[in-house]
Amino acid sequence: MTIPAFGLGTFRLQDDVVIHSVKTALKLGYRTVDTAQIYGNEAAVGQAIAESGIARTELFITTKIWVENLSADKLIPSLKDSLKKLRTEYVDLTLIHWPSPGAAVSVKESMQALLAAKEAGLTRQIGISNFPIALMKEAIEAVGVENIATNQIELHPFLQNRQVVAFAKEQGMHITSYMTLAYGEALKDEVIKRIAHKHQATAAQIVLAWAMQSGYAVIPSSTKRDNLASNMTAINLKLDADDMAQIAALDRQQRLVSPDGLAPAWD
Template identity: 80%
Template sequence: MTIPAFGLGTFRLQDDVVIHSVKTALELGYRTIDTAQIYENEAAVGQAITESGVARGDLFVTTKIWIENLSAEKLIPSLEESLAKLRTHYVDLTLIHWPSPEGAVSVKESMLALMAAKEAGLTRQIGISNFPIALMQEAIDAVGAENIATNQIELHPFLQNRQVVEFAQKNDLHITSYMTLAYGDALKDQVINAIAQKHKATPAQVVLAWAMTLGYAVIPSSTKRENLASNMAAVDLQLDDQDMANIAALDRQQRLVSPEGLAPNWD
């Protein structure tokens, strides 16, 4: 199982905005698109993909199951609805978006339902998102680490989530970073800007390259063509050991996403 290192996120983008973003990204050469049921943009993403003319087999499409659909009886029907909106017979990756609040639906039940969806050909790979160590272990116990393609977590220079990453790596679990630019805060950091000047790169390219150098996948979003193109160039940016060490020193456990009533017990 492999997760593309670089893709397009669509969080908070809807209607014509997300259609424009996805179509522009595909024109520029993006081939990985990340969406979710709760984003309420799957239909628009599906429209953009269809109108782009890019062959479905050339794309890697991810969606995520919302907490209301995590039970065994709801997960597959909700995924089938997502596929209809996306205008595709399958997605490449389906994630549990957030663990069920207060364990209302067990991790085991959701993971087994995801496995059933995979076996039915609705999704090529399955995974998790926003899972701390204890719940990662429950997911592994349910279906085996070899069946979990990634854990998509908030991870940026100011929240490097080292405990979760270390546990994931020990269990051969891949990490996908979301909020990699820290809502843009990372682009203002002096250390990151100094590295950007050194490499004649943008601060965004530096941060994205940092995450990919560590082996994480990244899914930055943008509505602007120039930013979409610039972000994509991060794939080719080579940071040196000193650059990586300087960014490693920026960690300050600054979590930006922790919705009340939804967030698990973070590590």
């Protein structure tokens, strides 16, 4: 199982905006697109992909199951609905978007339903998102770590989530970073700006390169062609040990995403 190191995120992008972003990104050479049921843009993403003319086999599409659809009787029907919107017979990766609030649906039930979706050919790989260590353990117990392709978590220079990352590494589980640029806050940091100047790169390229060099997949979003093109070149940027150490020192446990009633007990 492999997760592409670099892709396009579509969080908060709707209608014509997301269609333009996805089509532009695909023209530039992006081949990985990340969406979710709760984003309300799966149909628009599906339209953009269809209009791009790019063969389905060249693409890696991720979607995420919303908390209302985590029960065994709802998960597969909801995923089939997502596939219709995305105009595809399968997705490459399906994640549990957030753990069920208050454990209304057990991790075991939702993970086993997700595994059944994989066995039915609806998704090539399955995984989790926003899972702390305790729930990662439950997911592993439910389906085996070999069936969990990634844990997609908030991870950026100011929240490096070291405990979750260390546990994932011990288990051989991959990590995908979302909010990698910290809502743009990381681009204003003086340390990152200095490293960017040293490499004649943008601050965004530095942060994305840091994350990928740390072994994480990244899914930045943008509506601007120049930024989409620029972000993609971070794949080829190599930071030295001093650069990596300086960014590692920026961690301050600054969590930006922790919705009331939805967030689990974070590590």
